[in-house]
Amino acid sequence: MNFMRPLFTLRQVLLVPLALAALASTPVFAQPPMYIQQAPPPMRAEMMPAPRPGYAWDNGHWRWDGRGYVWAPGHWQPMRHGHRWMPGHWQARGPNWYWIEGHWVR
Template sequence: MVLAAMIGVASLAGVHAPEAQARTYVGVDVRVAPPPPRYERVRVRPGYVWAPGHWRWDGRRYYWIGGSYVPARRGYVYVAPRWNAYGPAWRFNEGHWRRR
């Protein structure tokens, strides 16, 4: 009887476990330089900021993600996504908002 109760409690422990609070970041160093950015025609759109397109690495090759308009945030400036040289490799930095 005690063994059955212990098994029942152990099986419920996973069901009632709280969500993990840890936040992970996985950075990837790419040894192949990204191609130059593609030209994208941008028109002024009041209330929006242009988030330019960028190259993404899928583990084998680069593929293009087209730019898009994002709603402007008062008091912030949009920092475009970009690839930065890091030693012999390249690292991608996501686009983000920065307080002015």
């Protein structure tokens, strides 16, 4: 018998935290639409960067943080073959406003 052999291999020691993290993760669910009674501020002028192959530019927009509007700067969206990017936007519904998420359309 070899008493000097380690009880656990390095691989087993590294896999335990990974397995626990996988079990502790929670799935992300779509949130129901949030209706805001205050209209968003006017759009900010934002410089669109030079075209980037394989990506579509998603303009910056105002987002609601629970207390007020905060600016979310524009960013690149990886392209989907045969689709075009429909940017998100605020839409009025009666006296309320709600956010329509940006998405890809065929």
